[in-house]
Amino acid sequence: MKITKKEVRYIARLANLELSEEAIAQYSKDMEEILTYVDKLNELDTRDVEPMAQVIYDGIAISTMKDDAPAPSFDQEKALRESPLSGAGHFKVPKVIER
Amino acid sequence: MENYKTLTIDEIQQGLRSGSFSAGELAHEALRVSKAENERYNSFIHFCPERAMEAAERVDAELAAGKDLGPLGGVPVAVKDVIMTEGLRTTCGSRILENYVAHYDATAVERLEKAGAVIFGKTNCDEFAMGSSNENSAFGSVRNPAVPERVPGGSSGGSAAAVAGGFAPVSLGTDTGGSIRQPASFCGVVGVKPTYGRVSRYGLTAFASSLDNIGPFARTVKDAATVLGVIAGYDAKDSTCANVDTSDYQAALDGDVKGLKIGVPKEYYAEGLDAEVRERIECGLKLLESLGCAIVEISLPHTEYAVATYYLICTAEASANLARYDGVRYTRRSSEMGTLEQMYAKTRAEGFGAEVTRRIILGTYVLSAGYYDAYYRKAQKARSLIAADFKKAFQTVDAIVTPVSPFPAFRLGEKVSDPLEMYLSDIYTLTSSLAGNTGISVPCGETSEGLPIGMQILADHFNEVTMLKLADAFERGVGFEVQ
Numbered sequence: 001m002k003i004t005k006k007e008v009r010y011i012a013r014l015a016n017l018e019l020s021e022e023a024i025a026q027y028s029k030d031m032e033e034i035l036t037y038v039d040k041l042n043e044l045d046t047r048d049v050e051p052m053a054q055v056i057y058d059g060i061a062i063s064t065m066k067d068d069a070p071a072p073s074f075d076q077e078k079a080l081r082e083s084p085l086s087g088a089g090h091f092k093v094p095k096v097i098e099r
Numbered sequence: 100m101e102n103y104k105t106l107t108i109d110e111i112q113q114g115l116r117s118g119s120f121s122a123g124e125l126a127h128e129a130l131r132v133s134k135a136e137n138e139r140y141n142s143f144i145h146f147c148p149e150r151a152m153e154a155a156e157r158v159d160a161e162l163a164a165g166k167d168l169g170p171l172g173g174v175p176v177a178v179k180d181v182i183m184t185e186g187l188r189t190t191c192g193s194r195i196l197e198n199y200v201a202h203y204d205a206t207a208v209e210r211l212e213k214a215g216a217v218i219f220g221k222t223n224c225d226e227f228a229m230g231s232s233n234e235n236s237a238f239g240s241v242r243n244p245a246v247p248e249r250v251p252g253g254s255s256g257g258s259a260a261a262v263a264g265g266f267a268p269v270s271l272g273t274d275t276g277g278s279i280r281q282p283a284s285f286c287g288v289v290g291v292k293p294t295y296g297r298v299s300r301y302g303l304t305a306f307a308s309s310l311d312n313i314g315p316f317a318r319t320v321k322d323a324a325t326v327l328g329v330i331a332g333y334d335a336k337d338s339t340c341a342n343v344d345t346s347d348y349q350a351a352l353d354g355d356v357k358g359l360k361i362g363v364p365k366e367y368y369a370e371g372l373d374a375e376v377r378e379r380i381e382c383g384l385k386l387l388e389s390l391g392c393a394i395v396e397i398s399l400p401h402t403e404y405a406v407a408t409y410y411l412i413c414t415a416e417a418s419a420n421l422a423r424y425d426g427v428r429y430t431r432r433s434s435e436m437g438t439l440e441q442m443y444a445k446t447r448a449e450g451f452g453a454e455v456t457r458r459i460i461l462g463t464y465v466l467s468a469g470y471y472d473a474y475y476r477k478a479q480k481a482r483s484l485i486a487a488d489f490k491k492a493f494q495t496v497d498a499i500v501t502p503v504s505p506f507p508a509f510r511l512g513e514k515v516s517d518p519l520e521m522y523l524s525d526i527y528t529l530t531s532s533l534a535g536n537t538g539i540s541v542p543c544g545e546t547s548e549g550l551p552i553g554m555q556i557l558a559d560h561f562n563e564v565t566m567l568k569l570a571d572a573f574e575r576g577v578g579f580e581v582q
Contacts, residue, residue: 007464008460011460011463011464011467012444012460013444014463014467015418015422015447015459015460015463016422016425016440016443016444016447017444017447017448017451017456017459017460018441018444018445018447018448019448019456023456027456027457027460030457030518030519031460031461031464033518033519034410034461034518034519034522035464035474037406037407037519038407038410038411038474038478040403040404040407041404041407041408041411041477041478041481042477043404044401044404044477044480044481044484046477046480046481046484049480049481049483049484050480050483051476051479051480051482051483052479052480052482052483052486053309053479054309054339055295055296055309055339055486055534055535055560056486056535057294057295057296057341057535057560057561058560063341063342063343064333064338064339064340064341064342065338066335066338074202078202079202081200081202082199082200082202082428082429082430083427083428083429083430084426084427084430084431084432085432091427091428093427093439093442094436094437094438094439094441094442095439096438096439
């Protein structure tokens with residue numbers, strides 16, 4: 001499976017990652033190698049197989065449910081504590097709306 | 100304290116009850132030894148002396164008041180730095196969280212301290228638990244105490260090294276595709292990956308949520324069983340944490356394994372397995388047979404698809420989980436601001452290391468429009484087939500015995516340049532992770548060069564009892580108990 005630098009650039013944009021040209025070249029090579037290997041899965045006939053998203057074990061389906069009851073959570077001050085920039089009870093980010 | 104490096108939980112508790120030492124003295128010794136050795140082994144990212152001394156003083160005060168010790172009363176514990184400790188840095192081995200101070204305690208941490216444990220340091224690991232050698236940490240590689248020019252394994256390399264080197268009697272690690280079992284094997288200690296859902300993931304920094312587990316390292320199966328008993332069990336804060344009874348794991352270690360049926364999957368003893376590792380595992384199987392177990396060959400036919408399946412699923416989940424580190428909520432933001440999108444992209448590029456970036460890119464690709472069905476959904480279907488292999492096998496056998504890794508600990512730097520080769524080496528551990536089964540690595544001898552080898556025992560969902568019973572009987576038989 002051929003992975004072009006253009007594709008890696010596009011994926012990096014989707015993933016919000018700024019990559020150097022050197023890194024893009026390296027990752028396109030790595031991706032190509034890994035995706036060629038995973039093509040192995042195409043040997044499997046999975047037409048009638050259900051996809052598995054989570055480990056399923058024998059038990060009562062709702063046994064991990066909890067009551068829908070409100071409980072205390074972080075206060076604003078605590079939630080903002082590790083933010084690089086905050087103020088007036090909010091996370092601050094670069095301006096996104098032009099006046 | 101002369102014998103700190105070999106103390107078991109029982110010996111610690113006897114020492115405290117008889118007054119040979121106090122919990123405070125023990126905590127002090129844990130910190131002294133670990134700090135002194137850290138220059139060489141780098142198994143800790145940071146220490147928490149204040150929190151440790153507070154916990155130790157609580158234990159000493161309770162003893163003085165005539166109360167009995169909790170199951171981990173006074174025991175120094177090292178915790179992998181992907182597990183939240185309120186008020187302490189929790190870096191995940193990453194630059195992006197270098198200065199992040201956890202907002203809350205993980206449930207496992209809360210339960211440890213409630214049982215009297217003295218958490219004194221946070222251990223080094225591959226960045227966000229992604230790696231098999233601990234060489235992906237932003238805080239440097241860890242050395243293997245058994246063979247210092249070699250890697251300790253990963254991703255929980257620091258936690259394994261802490262126990263192997265005698266810096267901590269027990270520690271917590273995490274295992275997504277083998278990150279407890281493989282370093283336990285490389286370092287010559289016991290490591291347990293519980294059944295998915297057995298231990299709450301609340302407060303475990305998410306890597307691949309459908310695969311992540313917290314579990315213990317120890318120098319004996321009994322000590323690992325004690326720690327597992329403390330951290331296991333239902334937690335309303337993790338909706339995937341199963342509401343099933345936990346057992347008294349210690350009490351299960353009665354040595355009686357007569358009549359247990361052990362499956363040996365033929366696919367695991369094929370090409371690529373180091374000859375010395377194979378020989379040691381075959382000796383291990385003979386020992387189990389001599390203890391009265393029946394050894395039968397089984398087949399797990401979809402094994403060859405496991406590495407591809409695992410690396411599609413774990414990278415997809417990782418790319419989604421790591422989207423939260425965007426320079427808004429978690430301490431680090433690039434000094435070059437620009438627009439919002441530029442701020443995200445620069446912060447993440449500066450903060451993530453090469454392996455994490457590689458996995459985010461792969462995961463984003465396999466989830467992207469046009470590729471989702473071909474890769475991610477295909478992998479989820481293959482996962483069903485792999486899980487069905489194990490379900491079928493456990494209808495006829497009580498446990499499955501395999502190697503942990505195809506080879507023993509390799510040299511620092513030896514495999515860093517080939518990511519795919521590193522991924523392929525996880526084959527024996529990640530296959531059962533996809534199915535959610537429990538597994539343990541128990542020391543099973545050494546190579547002629549003196550490199551530790553671990554044997555893996557796997558058991559069915561929530562059947563930790565059978566697995567620990569076998570591992571304990573094996574350990575006694577092989578004479579590996581701490582002398």
